[in-house]
Amino acid sequence: MQEDFLHYIWKYKAFDSANLKTTNGQPIVIKNLGQHNFNSGPDFFNSQLIIAEQLWAGNVEIHLKSSDWYVHNHERDKAYDNVILHVVWEHDSDIFRKDNTLIPTLELKPYVDVSLLYNYKSLIKSKSWINCEKDFGDVDDFTLNNWLERLYFERLQRKSNSINELLRQSQNNWESVLFKLLLKNFGLNVNSEAMLSLGKSIDYSIIRKVRNNCQDFEALLFGQAGLLEVDSEELYVANLKERYTFLKHKYQLTNQGVIPLQFFRLRPPNFPTIRLSQVVNLYNIEDNLFSKIISLQKKDDFYCLFKVGVTDYWKSHYTFSKESTSSNKLLTKSFIDLLIINTIIPIKFAYANSQGKFIEEELLSIIKSLNVEKNSVVDKFFKLRTFDHNACNSQSLLQLKQEYCDKNKCLQCAIGNNLITKN
Template sequence: MLNLKTESGESLSVVSLGEHNLNSGPDFFNSQLLIGNQLWAGNVEIHVKSSDWFLHNHENDKAYDNVILHVVWEHDTEVFRKDNTVIPILQLKSYISESVFNKYKQLFNSKDRWINCENDFASIDGFLLNNWLERLYFERLEEKSNLIEQLLETSKNDWEAVLFKMLSKTFGLKVNGDAFLSLAQSLDFSVVRKTQSTQKTLEALLFGQTGLLNDDIQNSYFLNLKKDYQFLKQKFNLENAQVLQLQFFRLRPNNFPTIRLSQLSNLYHKHQNLFSKLIESKSLNEFYELFKVETSEFWENHYTFQKESKKSKKVLSKSFIDLLLINTIIPVKFSYAIHQGKSINDDILELIAKIKSEKNSIIDSFNNLKPISKSALQSQSLIQLKNHYCDKNKCLQCVVGNTLLGK
């Protein structure tokens, strides 16, 4: 116990931290503190020096009228409420050693570094780091569940429809992900169910909704798709679809939206109850088998409707299936288990640990500091660490930062 005391000598204990405020106003709302024998409820403000209160003009701001504690590193002047009573002060330098403070300054005064702790990251114990990365992975999963929850609400709790929307987004990759999601959202999933028995009909539906059939192209495949889509458009009242424009620029041909849409059509033609099959599947090989799909015959020697190319089977690669597992399948399984009141965390950890690590600039940079990312479990966690902790200077909320400060 620190046996905290205010600068006036009264005992201080925290009953409730309250809510951390990331916007304008006091740093913590609705805190509860026991100061002396009095229980206080109100806000808490934090500064380096007491005099910063006046530097920031808080004395003229009504938002600070309900501050019950001023937490500072150094107390250099009294701060008063409007009724001239002194706001209690907690001076942190009385409780934190100078060596810890110097480490803190050293950690944060690193403007030219990729991350604050890059000089010391390699020294962190592997067991400690791996436990932290596991926690970060589930934190990332929970964030991905937010989109799933939104889609579940708009899809009237139809998990098959949610899966279709999530898969569509991932099939579109980073460049066309939002466009593919807008495509999936432009349709009631019942239309997909009614057309998936014939791959050509499902292709006509998806290509038509994206606007890819609006051109005047004279080949039989294109014309047949266009004719089928006109029929579907009238039958299912598909007027005025709000679908974002697809992009081909800077994409490898195998990632062209035409190829991915054909593969997505083949997947849903091949599996009538895909959601149930995904929930039942557990091993990596089961998922690889389930997603062993290819394009329709026309796309074996085309990447666009107009230009013919060398013939080749365009099947989903294992690396692409890994991407589907990371960004869609595992998050959907995780969210569904929560809705069922079940915990499948161990199964998820076992599965994600068998998927190869992603390769990108963030992972490469972490591996240069300490070769740690050996699976998608670590790569996903490191992305979470960089984006949500390192980039936001949340070292005090990070196990790595706390360990370095405590050494």
């Protein structure tokens, strides 16, 4: 038994409330269970109860045992002076206020259905990949689909919080935030933080000034990333070094704090040299990238927007001084899908929130039009039951696993609630 389970029982009134009585026999009628408090202080605020025909308004504290009140030193804390009911699983001691008046106590154990307790214990004690693995397929589609949709927007909100922090650091410059996010997600998992640190090392006002000159732009990014520290006699490399030296002096740049980019275990199309050149080309072609992203609403429109490749030198190179078969190295649709999932939709969501607009249906339409992501977590969920093969479900399942399953938050999960309350 965990105290969180008692919070759950009280919050959702998962007990027989028809004939409640305190431990000394006084009848209790619940008018308002109160608001769940997740911070310090009593567990539920602003509860309303009728105890022995007297209406009380105040707070409710919950413990496994009555004596836990003294174990937690609540008798010394003024925050607990307004507790009107002490809810416990097992009553083992009377509890008194500072003025020696008795705090009414409700022992929940006799009022809780044994099947609820059995289902809870079975779920929490599971040793499976996720607690509900053996019963996951039994949850009804309505409950599951509604929960997954809510989880998707939880995930979006979490990403939005990171965007808002970047916005604060950029003095509310959305173009600057977009540039940093794109760099981060062009780096994929291996180089995401390194690419983000690169973006943070350059004020966006400088990007505006160099974006229309591809060699200046490449010199700036490659130089700041430390990629120009190579021995090469190629004219292109020499030009980049010369241009970067000029730009570094002109704009008083420093790359201290920029995380080194990695090439190890990456396929050549994902080399940071290629990804940076694609970013340069994208910004060289598109003048109002942020405005276009905010205005576009369909997957195919984003495929057109991001149909870019590399600059001339990188058509025949993956690294400096080593030639390869020439190709445009266009962004693939699968890569653009990742940009839509991790950059486009989150920034559209954050921007809409900042404007007081609700575009949830638009975002759902976009994310559900994308193919499901392939990774081990999503694959395991798909083995437990069938889902629609779209990116909304894969994002939601990742949120479910990371924020609920891995943290044993079954009581805060609609799937866990469904399984706990089943007959």
